[in-house]
Amino acid sequence: MTRTPQHLLEFSVDALQEVRRSAPLVHCITNSVVVNVTANALLALGASAAMVDIPDEAGPFAAIASGLLVNLGTPTAEQRTAMREAVASATDAGTPWVLDPVAVGALPVRTPLGFELRDAGPTIIRGNASEIIAVGGAGAGGRGVDADDDLAAAEPHARALALRTGGIVAVSGPVDLVTDGRESVRISNGTPLLTQVTGGGCALGAVMAAFAAVDDDRLATTVAAITVYTVAAQRAAARASGPGSFAVGFLDALAEIDGDALRRTAVLATDAATDATDATS
Amino acid sequence: MTRTPQHLLEFSVDALQEVRRSAPLVHCITNSVVVNVTANALLALGASAAMVDIPDEAGPFAAIASGLLVNLGTPTAEQRTAMREAVASATDAGTPWVLDPVAVGALPVRTPLGFELRDAGPTIIRGNASEIIAVGGAGAGGRGVDADDDLAAAEPHARALALRTGGIVAVSGPVDLVTDGRESVRISNGTPLLTQVTGGGCALGAVMAAFAAVDDDRLATTVAAITVYTVAAQRAAARASGPGSFAVGFLDALAEIDGDALRRTAVLATDAATDATDATS
């Protein structure tokens, strides 16, 4: 099935309502820098959040959570054990889970862990262009959290990675790309301010887990998560005086965004990726 | 002694002044999600904050701190050791301490730890209804941080728990309850926005420790902490556009709240809980 932008937009409107109605509980194992803003973004949107990141608790909790985020930003030894537990448990329970391979390819502890978790079959992988290239097994991964590579370079890797994992891959940047390896969707919303406060990308991974909890169409829920998130950011940017007031207004915007705002502002484009397998060479 | 609401309100006004005058140093061992907002809430109020949560430091520090918070939100192995050290040291030194049993009853590592710390005799236990029921030994504890049970269900457990520990138990919710097992006080201030940003409950535990440091009347200082905190939240909510601006305005409100604001806005009710022991069956 190839979706139209209009279909994806209406799906996003419905998915936002469903997130608010059902308040999916998102289990987050994430880094110390963004853990607060990640929880607040989920709460502002109407979801629930729980940061359960110690061994022997992460496993049981992933089985009862509505969705799981595994973010490799500051992976302590306890978190690495908790991540493996949670992923195994989410897989058994059918809990959708998002892998955010922060700085994979650039740092030696998280890189093999990122490959291991990639091979465990994440429902969604979200990263910037450099990270997506690196987690696919190519590229040096840039300098940590920088996005040195652009979307054009990353797209074939994203599609190949999606075919390999059987899941969705999302590349964050000025234009966001979502692909299952066959179809691709571009979302052209957002604001540079999202890169001028920490957590702009990391919290999006948690929001993807919340949306994945409300519908099995993972391509569409991932598009919905990005659309809601970046349209809210764009609205907050229009009222901000700088990164501080943007961060505050962004939480307000996530709480107030509705279908009308999405319909007025969202810019979606679709294309069938017929040459997806070209990238696997 | 049974206090009147008027007595408790005037006590709260005086206690707030005393917190500002003496700037009690609150030792916090708390979770990664709320550690920043907890420190900021204490500082905004005029108290001091220090997050000393590693073994071999938490013990000595609890002995010189004015009050201690032990919050089980993200209990790493080092924090668990630090908590035990700090509680032993606070007990020896007579430092008042608050136990916040986040998600006790729902998760397997913290639940026995919560019971152990409960039995160490906390000055105050603060939680939502589900957590108070669970830490008393009944109930499954809800889904993590959710408050699935209501105050009516929790009240007899709260009173029984207070009689058991010899301390104060506070149940957070739309109406807050404070009890020593014999007397109970209800505070009907606050705003739903406190549940739409992370740390709304957790930071309150730290504020309770600050107030406990300025007077030995633990029931009254706990009521004072909740009254100051929820009246400030209510005032911030009146000026907020959403959860982001609420969180910012709440810190401003904690810094500016005074006796006049408390007298205008606080809603306190008292009752003698003559049937406290009924709940122990």
Next chain:
Amino acid sequence: MTRTPQHLLEFSVDALQEVRRSAPLVHCITNSVVVNVTANALLALGASAAMVDIPDEAGPFAAIASGLLVNLGTPTAEQRTAMREAVASATDAGTPWVLDPVAVGALPVRTPLGFELRDAGPTIIRGNASEIIAVGGAGAGGRGVDADDDLAAAEPHARALALRTGGIVAVSGPVDLVTDGRESVRISNGTPLLTQVTGGGCALGAVMAAFAAVDDDRLATTVAAITVYTVAAQRAAARASGPGSFAVGFLDALAEIDGDALRRTAVLATDAATDATDATS
């Protein structure tokens, strides 16, 4: 060479532009309380931030980072190993690094670690008066993060410490002092609100590392970092309603501050510290 205040001010204006142009990547190993605001301060200023604080990654990363911050606020066992790795690697690679000896002298795990790191030759040591006195080997260090000692008491210790390490020492307070042991510079900007939100001092250490990355004149870059930071704070304070709105406006002010604002507001004073060695007795 003895600089004039005018020279240092124009240096600060140029250094700010250079930070924005080159976006130095600051490697931060810092405490859980301030990690978010530290990253956001760096990003607001135009620098890059990466919090790499686990063993086996901190070493390699310090070699490629533009600057390094080692802050002892909540030093877990993994962080302590990561700090040692990062400092060894920064030293080998010539990466400038800042030591922030939070509560050294007051707590038993971090105090010997602070001495060890001091002896590893930090490019810059930043602390409040009590911490600088303590890290120099004198004084009990106050009650954790409090600044019980004043600048007059700390100045001879600061100069002696700078001569001992061969680096720069900065004492934070109502007036900031920067010294290399021979020359001293005072910056009289800022606002008491910087002490009413957590991270006011800790994030400054990271900003010092960013400025140290753009020029080898360490005395001047440290003065520039403090001048930019405290002038931005002063401007934010003028618009704030309390600590919450100050913290938000401070990030906005860091993003918008420019040479004109620095020239209008900065208050610098210099003096040659001819009696620096007097303090080593």
